[in-house]
Amino acid sequence: MKYAITGSTGHFGLTAVENLVKEVGADNVVALARNEEKAKKLLPAGVEIRPGSYEDADELTASLKGIDRLLFVSSQPGGKVARLDQHRNVITAAQNAGVKFIAYTSFPHADQSDAPLAQDHKETEKIIAATGIDHAFLRNNWYVENEMSVIDAGAQGDAFVYSAAEGRAGWALERFYAEAAAKVVTLDAPKDVYEFAGASHTYADLADAVKAATGKIFTVNSITDAEYHQGLQDSGLDNATADLVTGFQTLIRDGNLDENTSDLPDVLGHALPSFTDSVKEVLAKKAN
Numbered sequence: 171m172k173y174a175i176t177g178s179t180g181h182f183g184l185t186a187v188e189n190l191v192k193e194v195g196a197d198n199v200v201a202l203a204r205n206e207e208k209a210k211k212l213l214p215a216g217v218e219i220r221p222g223s224y225e226d227a228d229e230l231t232a233s234l235k236g237i238d239r240l241l242f243v244s245s246q247p248g249g250k251v252a253r254l255d256q257h258r259n260v261i262t263a264a265q266n267a268g269v270k271f272i273a274y275t276s277f278p279h280a281d282q283s284d285a286p287l288a289q290d291h292k293e294t295e296k297i298i299a300a301t302g303i304d305h306a307f308l309r310n311n312w313y314v315e316n317e318m319s320v321i322d323a324g325a326q327g328d329a330f331v332y333s334a335a336e337g338r339a340g341w342a343l344e345r346f347y348a349e350a351a352a353k354v355v356t357l358d359a360p361k362d363v364y365e366f367a368g369a370s371h372t373y374a375d376l377a378d379a380v381k382a383a384t385g386k387i388f389t390v391n392s393i394t395d396a397e398y399h400q401g402l403q404d405s406g407l408d409n410a411t412a413d414l415v416t417g418f419q420t421l422i423r424d425g426n427l428d429e430n431t432s433d434l435p436d437v438l439g440h441a442l443p444s445f446t447d448s449v450k451e452v453l454a455k456k457a458n
């Protein structure tokens with residue numbers, strides 16, 4: 171059985187490759203990368219590297235020849251080819267190459283979500299389902315790493331600021347989503363949908379976790395979206411980026427990331443670390 175992973179040079183893809191190698195051995199893993207030189211430097215020995223630009227369906231088709239199961243790591247918005255078109259290329263290529271199973275990294279409750287960030291994922295899920303290829307949608311909740319700037323502010327003793335009010339998210343470390351993705355792609359009978367998340371927490375809980383992890387004392391300010399947006403601009407972000415980042419706060423306040431599922435620890439086969447230990451881990455990683 172041959173397994174392939176797209177986006178293998180990214181944080182998620184690389185961690186997933188490392189986990190998949192542990193599951194099935196390097197001989198059975200093919201890493202797709204748009205930058206093969208970068209891949210050669212990063213990826214574990216023995217993993218075959220093939221070209222994998224999301225922008226080139228023919229190249230992807232050739233690279234997916236002989237692949238049974240594909241871990242399709244979603245691309246990012248903002249490229250010169252629209253993300254949904256990039257995703258169509260991957261799916262068309264998988265179909266043309268005869269791939270038998272696709273695990274796709276999606277967005278929480280993508281099928282029902284009205285959140286702007288969810289729309290490419292919702293469409294991608296529909297396109298995958300329409301191919302008739304067996305699949306699993308890995309609906310990853312928020313990464314703890316997404317909160318690095320506010321975690322770091324608290325760790326420095328600066329104000330911890332948010333506008334998501336009492337909204338909750340199922341934060342977990344990125345490496346656990348990647349470990350779970352590598353597991354699902356090897357399962358004999360995977361579910362169609364996984365809502366992968368850590369325990370549900372508020373930003374006030376996150377501030378407490380930063381205090382517990384660092385022993386620092388800092389102020390915690392729950393402010394409005396407008397104030398939050400202004401603060402981002404004052405710190406040098408352009409208007410569009412400030413809109414995007416403020417949108418994450420709105421998303422959480424509106425309950426889009428509130429989750430109550432054991433899918434992630436169930437697939438991993440182990441519990442997740444506490445919120446405080448997760449915060450300690452991202453701070454330690456930043457320090458190295």
Ligand SMILES: NC(=O)c1ccc[n+]([C@@H]2O[C@H](COP(=O)([O-])OP(=O)(O)OC[C@H]3O[C@@H](n4cnc5c(N)ncnc54)[C@H](OP(=O)(O)O)[C@@H]3O)[C@@H](O)[C@H]2O)c1
Pocket residue numbers: 177178179180181182183203204205208222223224225243244245246249256275310311312313316
């Ligand atoms: N749930 C969450 O909280 C959350 C947070 C962040 C991201 N995400 C999702 O997870 C995905 C992966 O995140 P990540 O942390 O691994 O991102 P990352 O570290 O920035 O890696 C992105 C990967 O995509 C590759 N890539 C970008 N454009 C490509 C293209 N046109 N063709 C082929 N490969 C391309 C990059 O290749 P190069 O190495 O050549 O640049 C890299 O391998 C994101 O795209 C996003 O959809 C989710």
